[in-house]
Amino acid sequence: MFSRLLKWARDHHPILKWLLFGWLAALVAANIFILPHHPHFALEKFPGFWAIFGAGCGLAFVVILKKIIFLMISRPEDFYESK
Amino acid sequence: MNLSNFFHPSIAFIALAFILLLVKSENNKAWRWLLPIPPMVALISIIFVMKEGVYGVQQYLSLDLTFGRVDKLSLVFANIFALQALIGMLFALHLKDRAQHFAACFYIAGAFGCVFAGDYVTLFIFWEMMSVASTFLVWLNRSERSTQAGFRYFLFHTFGGLFLLAGMLLRYKAIGTFAFTPVAPGAAQVYDYMIMIGFCVNAAVLPLHAWLPDAYPEATVTGAVFMSAFTTKTAVYVLARGFAGFEILAVMGVLMTIYGAAYATIENNARRILSYHIISQVGYMVAGIGIGTAMTVNGACAHAYAHILYKGLLFMGAGCVLYATGTAKLTELGGLAYRLPWVMFCYMIAAVSISGFPLFNGFISKTMTITGAAEAHHLWLTLGMEVAAVGTFLSVGIKLPYFAFFHKPDYTKEIKPIPANMYVAMGIAAFLCFIIGVFPNLLYQLLPFPVEYVPYTSWHVLQTLLLLSFTGLGFYLMRHVIVPHAKINLDFDYVYRLGGKLGLGLAKWPLAKLDNWWTEFYNRVGLSGMLLVARISRMFDEKAIDGVVDGSAYTVLGAGGRLAKVQTGKLADYIGLALVIAIGLFAVFYLL
Numbered sequence: 001m002f003s004r005l006l007k008w009a010r011d012h013h014p015i016l017k018w019l020l021f022g023w024l025a026a027l028v029a030a031n032i033f034i035l036p037h038h039p040h041f042a043l044e045k046f047p048g049f050w051a052i053f054g055a056g057c058g059l060a061f062v063v064i065l066k067k068i069i070f071l072m073i074s075r076p077e078d079f080y081e082s083k
Numbered sequence: 084m085n086l087s088n089f090f091h092p093s094i095a096f097i098a099l100a101f102i103l104l105l106v107k108s109e110n111n112k113a114w115r116w117l118l119p120i121p122p123m124v125a126l127i128s129i130i131f132v133m134k135e136g137v138y139g140v141q142q143y144l145s146l147d148l149t150f151g152r153v154d155k156l157s158l159v160f161a162n163i164f165a166l167q168a169l170i171g172m173l174f175a176l177h178l179k180d181r182a183q184h185f186a187a188c189f190y191i192a193g194a195f196g197c198v199f200a201g202d203y204v205t206l207f208i209f210w211e212m213m214s215v216a217s218t219f220l221v222w223l224n225r226s227e228r229s230t231q232a233g234f235r236y237f238l239f240h241t242f243g244g245l246f247l248l249a250g251m252l253l254r255y256k257a258i259g260t261f262a263f264t265p266v267a268p269g270a271a272q273v274y275d276y277m278i279m280i281g282f283c284v285n286a287a288v289l290p291l292h293a294w295l296p297d298a299y300p301e302a303t304v305t306g307a308v309f310m311s312a313f314t315t316k317t318a319v320y321v322l323a324r325g326f327a328g329f330e331i332l333a334v335m336g337v338l339m340t341i342y343g344a345a346y347a348t349i350e351n352n353a354r355r356i357l358s359y360h361i362i363s364q365v366g367y368m369v370a371g372i373g374i375g376t377a378m379t380v381n382g383a384c385a386h387a388y389a390h391i392l393y394k395g396l397l398f399m400g401a402g403c404v405l406y407a408t409g410t411a412k413l414t415e416l417g418g419l420a421y422r423l424p425w426v427m428f429c430y431m432i433a434a435v436s437i438s439g440f441p442l443f444n445g446f447i448s449k450t451m452t453i454t455g456a457a458e459a460h461h462l463w464l465t466l467g468m469e470v471a472a473v474g475t476f477l478s479v480g481i482k483l484p485y486f487a488f489f490h491k492p493d494y495t496k497e498i499k500p501i502p503a504n505m506y507v508a509m510g511i512a513a514f515l516c517f518i519i520g521v522f523p524n525l526l527y528q529l530l531p532f533p534v535e536y537v538p539y540t541s542w543h544v545l546q547t548l549l550l551l552s553f554t555g556l557g558f559y560l561m562r563h564v565i566v567p568h569a570k571i572n573l574d575f576d577y578v579y580r581l582g583g584k585l586g587l588g589l590a591k592w593p594l595a596k597l598d599n600w601w602t603e604f605y606n607r608v609g610l611s612g613m614l615l616v617a618r619i620s621r622m623f624d625e626k627a628i629d630g631v632v633d634g635s636a637y638t639v640l641g642a643g644g645r646l647a648k649v650q651t652g653k654l655a656d657y658i659g660l661a662l663v664i665a666i667g668l669f670a671v672f673y674l675l
Contacts, residue, residue: 040457041466066348075572
């Protein structure tokens with residue numbers, strides 16, 4: 001069951017991509033109508049704040065860690081054994 | 084002791100451990116059914132028997148040891164410990180290796196002992212019992228790497244234990260009691276901070292955390308499931324009991340949440356990713372305790388409860404992958420969803436739980452801590468926890484399963500079939516993650532303070548979905564950048580590995596030199612003197628003593644032979660032996 005589903009998903013990944021984008025758009029649209037009653041952050045009252053926060057943090061996380069920090073602190077797998 | 088209202092769960096686990104000494108490994112089809120009994124006894128005891136109060140106060144060396152302090156805080160931790168012990172034992176049901184079960188029993192018994200301990204002496208005894216037993220769960224993986232990692236783990240925990248010991252002795256000297264009571268943040272003394280450092284080692288608070296991602300990935304498949312539940316959460320419990328409201332904990336906790344998620348993002352070994360993520364998740368709990376309002380302490384306890392379930396499930400999932408393929412490195416895996424569909428399914432339940440998706444248990448506990456922090460007006464800490472929530476979903480929620488289960492190229496080598504009991508254990512854990520997420524009151528009613536928080540409001544749900552879905556978009560855009568590499572990452576363990584090397588260097592060069600010189604000196608000066616003494620005493624011996632002592636010589640010979648057997652030259656054996664002797668001595672003193 002899972003394998004057939006997965007195979008279908010692999011063969012039709014453009015559909016999934018558009019489903020994801022549709023889902024994201026729907027969430028932001030809902031955010032226009034549903035806002036916090038007592039915002040803890042001033043920016044929270046603008047629709048889409050948490051969307052930008054999530055995407056921004058996600059991108060920043062990957063770029064900073066993988067492109068900068070990883071290059072500095074990664075070592076070969078046998079680093080501790082070889083010495 | 085009033086046994087009608089209290090039965091100590093540790094007794095059941097230690098009893099099982101001693102029964103296991105009497106059985107044969109190859110008969111495990113018969114004795115394996117004993118394994119789930121102690122957890123069930125514990126569950127029944129905790130849910131139906133125990134009433135709040137103080138039980139099991141024993142006189143020992145003129146101290147009052149309290150083995151059974153039962154209140155709402157100890158009960159919520161004992162409850163989840165018993166549940167996870169049951170799940171872990173079911174997961175390990177197929178194992179023939181009695182030693183692993185033996186170590187697990189003592190480890191769990193230690194955790195229960197800590198939870199119910201009412202004074203620092205009792206706490207310390209069980210604390211060290213956990214430390215020794217869990218070291219064996221690493222060693223019993225029986226590889227070169229696990230042996231070394233086990234030693235580092237044990238040394239570091241001894242270091243933490245000594246802080247705890249020194250703190251509690253100084254405290255006793257100062258205030259004359261070992262009672263384990265809360266410390267007011269303003270009134271904390273140096274000895275209180277020493278105790279806190281001891282606790283922080285086990286809670287993997289930065290920068291004392293490196294033992295965790297060092298040792299857990301090297302533990303046995305089933306041992307890691309137990310370890311993910313008990314060591315750090317026992318530490319969370321004692322911090323909640325003793326040090327609620329310490330602001331330093333709030334700040335360190337939030338740093339932990341981000342640090343753990345960050346390392347998890349760049350790691351390659353699946354079990355090490357999950358280990359780093361324990362640091363991140365325990366960070367939420369430590370932060371909740373540090374903020375110290377009723378809501379955040381509740382949040383910390385709720386998060387500990389939820390975390391034990393889903394982290395255990397994550398370790399079971401990764402453990403199954405390791406068991407089936409022989410590797411946990413993402414660079415060597417891929418497309419396993421075809422081959423291990425149910426493992427993938429259970430793993431994904433845990434992944435959405437840890438990420439805090441609505442309908443799963445992470446949602447009802449994590450949002451509680453974060454909202455509590457916001458309502459206590461700690462906006463920066465709140466924001467930090469939201470950043471960590473993004474990192475969590477990115478690393479454990481998407482990256483790990485994507486590269487293990489979905490990504491091409493598929494893993495094509497042979498796969499070892501997974502025993503049914505492993506699936507049963509994962510199924511139970513997955514069910515609990517879901518059911519607690521849907522009915523939060525199942526958990527909320529156990530919490531130490533009354534709960535006013537309502538997780539399922541339209542805003543909470545929408546905010547969470549926005550945050551996580553757009554994190555998903557971030558991953559989608561960055562999926563070619565985040566690809567794992569076959570490398571390891573430096574962490575604070577580098578420092579003490581370096582210290583170890585320096586020690587070794589010192590032993591190799593100056594000390595070895597000194598030793599050589601001493602041997603030379605001894606050969607020349609000492610030995611000739613000794614020979615003279617020997618000649619004289621032989622004469623005395625032949626003339627006077629021979630007749631008398633022959634009998635005792637044989638006795639000494641026999642005892643020496645037996646002693647020689649114990650001296651295997653392996654440090655691991657000595658540590659185990661020391662524990663057995665300590666328990667024996669403790670029993671003797673107690674009976675006297």
